[in-house]
Amino acid sequence: xxxxxxxxxxxxxxxxxxxxxxxxxxxxxxxxxxxxxxxxxxxxxxxxxxxxxxxxxxxxxxxxxxxxxxxxxxxxxxxxxxxxxxxxxxxxxxxxxxxxxxxxxxxxxxxxxxxxxxxxxxxxxxxxxxxxxxxxxxxxxxxxxxxxxxxxxxxxxxxxxxxxxxxxxxxxxxxxxxxxxxxxxxxxxxxxxxxxxxxxxxxxxxxxxxxxxxxxxxxxxxxxxxxxxxxxxxxxxxxxxxxxxxxxxxxxxxxxxxxxxxxxxxxxxxxxxxxxxxxxxxxxxxxxxxxxxxxxxxxxxxxxxxxxxxxxxxxxxxxxxxxxxxxxxxxxxxxxxxxxxxxxxxxxxxxxxxxxxxxxxxxxxxxxxxxxxxxxxxxxxxxxxxxxxxxxxxxxxxx
Numbered sequence: 330x331x332x333x334x335x336x337x338x339x340x341x342x343x344x345x346x347x348x349x350x351x352x353x354x355x356x357x358x359x360x361x362x363x364x365x366x367x368x369x370x371x372x373x374x375x376x377x378x379x380x381x382x383x384x385x386x387x388x389x390x391x392x393x394x395x396x397x398x399x400x401x402x403x404x405x406x407x408x409x410x411x412x413x414x415x416x417x418x419x420x421x422x423x424x425x426x427x428x429x430x431x432x433x434x435x436x437x438x439x440x441x442x443x444x445x446x447x448x449x450x451x452x453x454x455x456x457x458x459x460x461x462x463x464x465x466x467x468x469x470x471x472x473x474x475x476x477x478x479x480x481x482x483x484x485x486x487x488x489x490x491x492x493x494x495x496x497x498x499x500x501x502x503x504x505x506x507x508x509x510x511x512x513x514x515x516x517x518x519x520x521x522x523x524x525x526x527x528x529x530x531x532x533x534x535x536x537x538x539x540x541x542x543x544x545x546x547x548x549x550x551x552x553x554x555x556x557x558x559x560x561x562x563x564x565x566x567x568x569x570x571x572x573x574x575x576x577x578x579x580x581x582x583x584x585x586x587x588x589x590x591x592x593x594x595x596x597x598x599x600x601x602x603x604x605x606x607x608x609x610x611x612x613x614x615x616x617x618x619x620x621x622x623x624x625x626x627x628x629x630x631x632x633x634x635x636x637x638x639x640x641x642x643x644x645x646x647x648x649x650x651x652x653x654x655x656x657x658x659x660x661x662x663x664x665x666x667x668x669x670x671x672x673x674x675x676x677x678x679x680x681x682x683x684x685x686x687x688x689x690x691x692x693x694x695x696x697x698x699x700x701x702x703x704x705x706x707x708x709x710x711x712x713x714x715x716x717x718x719x720x721x722x723x724x725x726x727x728x
Contacts, residue, residue, distance in 0.1 A: 341687035354679035386610035395426035411554035417562035422591040440600035444468025455689035482509035494528040508703040510653025518555040538656040540576040643717040647724040
């Protein structure tokens with residue numbers, strides 16, 4: 330067996346299940362899950378119809394590269410959304426459809442990393458655990474950049490020693506951030522691109538929450554958008570990941586894309602051809618429909634906006650919490666250890682949240698996830714409000 334498998338940490342939800350293994354929630358409290366970031370808003374009916382109308386495509390092998398129409402649709406969407414120079418992001422060279430960002434992040438790392446001694450993958454901390462697992466299984470070592478209140482939950486890239494950058498092969502960004510929702514501004518992205526040029530590493534920007542934001546007039550900046558502002562129409566050393574899971578409430582469709590540096594994507598396509606992860610044709614057709622429609626995405630944002638506006642004032646009575654820049658998570662500080670908070674809240678109120686320490690690693694004695702919990706406002710509005718009220722009452726009753 331691959332010895333690097335032993336380096337993998339249990340997934341956060343495995344740890345959460347162990348934490349609550351002997352908990353019996355009160356029978357008079359219905360369960361409310363804020364722990365898993367799985368969208369619960371309805372999937373668009375028109376997308377479901379496309380799948381139903383094309384079930385005959387089950388008889389056809391899909392290609393790894395995807396259809397021209399899907400790649401053209403994605404390139405058009407990204408060009409409009411991020412204000413790219415027309416024709417700079419081509420369907421032929423700069424876009425690949427993928428089966429969700431999880432498999433794409435993992436497989437990109439396997440295809441990019443040269444497992445020489447010292448090979449390093451730099452990651453925000455807290456982080457999406459696939460960044461770490463992909464690094465381990467590619468023969469690289471993660472280097473964690475703390476994201477906490479002291480830096481606005483955005484890594485201090487300038488504090489990273491040059492020796493680390495010299496060994497870095499991939500830098501992961503997550504903007505809007507999971508779990509904080511922090512959005513990395515353009516000037517910081519420009520500095521990151523300068524670092525990548527200076528030290529010759531790839532920037533891999535996970536932007537799967539980019540379409541969930543509070544102000545319709547201020548969508549979050551994307552890495553390719555910063556490239557365009559710099560006149561970098563080749564998108565060299567820059568790769569972005571996008572998904573329909575959060576944007577369109579389609580986590581089960583397993584549909585997203587990778588876009589950016591054509592040289593990287595050319596070799597990534599070769600890897601994927603052997604990896605065997607082509608998107609089913611009926612899913613490609615459904616994805617085309619989803620990427621071409623913005624009305625349902627605006628409705629989605631409005632639904633999250635309503636939930637944040639209802640829930641945050643309730644929780645602010647008892648917790649240090651505020652509206653995030655984007656995304657659908659809250660990341661409040663807890664008045665007790667975060668794992669104790671999660672366990673006792675489940676035991677006494679049947680409300681389920683994720684301890685922040687499960688999303689991060691301790692470095693030099695500091696774990697930036699400690700004394701925070703992640704709350705995903707994915708449940709219906711009334712459930713989110715009830716959860717907030719239960720939390721408020723629970724904390725007010727505590728000594």
